[in-house]
Amino acid sequence: MSPEKSVTRFETGEFDKLKSSLVIYRCALKMIETKLTNLNDYYAAFYEGNPIEHTAYRIKSPESIAGKLKARNLPITAEAAVANLLDIAGARIICSYAKNIREIADIIRAQHDLTIVSEKDYLSAPKASGYRSYHIVAEVRPGIQFGEQCCPVEIQIRTSAMDFWASLEHKVRYKYGGQVPDHFSRELQLCAEKINELDERMYLIHELVELVNE
Numbered sequence: 001m002s003p004e005k006s007v008t009r010f011e012t013g014e015f016d017k018l019k020s021s022l023v024i025y026r027c028a029l030k031m032i033e034t035k036l037t038n039l040n041d042y043y044a045a046f047y048e049g050n051p052i053e054h055t056a057y058r059i060k061s062p063e064s065i066a067g068k069l070k071a072r073n074l075p076i077t078a079e080a081a082v083a084n085l086l087d088i089a090g091a092r093i094i095c096s097y098a099k100n101i102r103e104i105a106d107i108i109r110a111q112h113d114l115t116i117v118s119e120k121d122y123l124s125a126p127k128a129s130g131y132r133s134y135h136i137v138a139e140v141r142p143g144i145q146f147g148e149q150c151c152p153v154e155i156q157i158r159t160s161a162m163d164f165w166a167s168l169e170h171k172v173r174y175k176y177g178g179q180v181p182d183h184f185s186r187e188l189q190l191c192a193e194k195i196n197e198l199d200e201r202m203y204l205i206h207e208l209v210e211l212v213n214e
């Protein structure tokens, strides 16, 4: 039996304000999507092994925004969301090997029309949950119609195996309303370690095959 989950929501007036606030995030996300599609096309045309497996894009749902504001003891308002949350617009890059993650992060960092706001290296320092990924928050300027306003987009870069783990852990955490029982947490931490080990071993196989080809 699943425990009861109480859903935090925006009040009607605030919900309408949030809907208007989300327009600029959608525009910013489309700009990042174009940039990453171009990067993917470049790799596909000029590299033998494209390190990008696939990309995904999402705007955080109002329920999820409200839940995050509540968890941080912030008011459930559009203003608080815009002022405090950097991951309302999110892009995810799934790549083949952990080594590709840093290469892709370097390319993103070097783009002149992006302003890097923050970076979190959960590869060198995984979260207590076992979560591994590289996060970059980049700001873009979606257009003069929004004045001088910049808009943040969180870009998460990880391997397929790390992504598989993160989806499962997210599902478990959601199921238990954030209070994951200890035995599940331990099992997930163990899986994260094993996944990391597998990522490294598969990369070694890949490198050996490259050597043999040479």
Ligand code: 0O2
Pocket: 060, 064, 068, 086, 087, 120, 127, 129, 130, 131, 135, 165, 166, 167, 169, 170
């Ligand atoms: P969703 O549904 O993906 O949008 P926070 O730790 O979230 O309070 P911050 O600084 O926003 O504070 O977090 P951080 O570390 O940059 O992480 C933001 C996002 O990374 C999360 O968004 C998740 O997508 C992912 N993430 C971070 N830690 C974990 C983890 O332990 N497990 C999984 N599965 N994902 C994680 P949201 O809002 O949590 O979720």
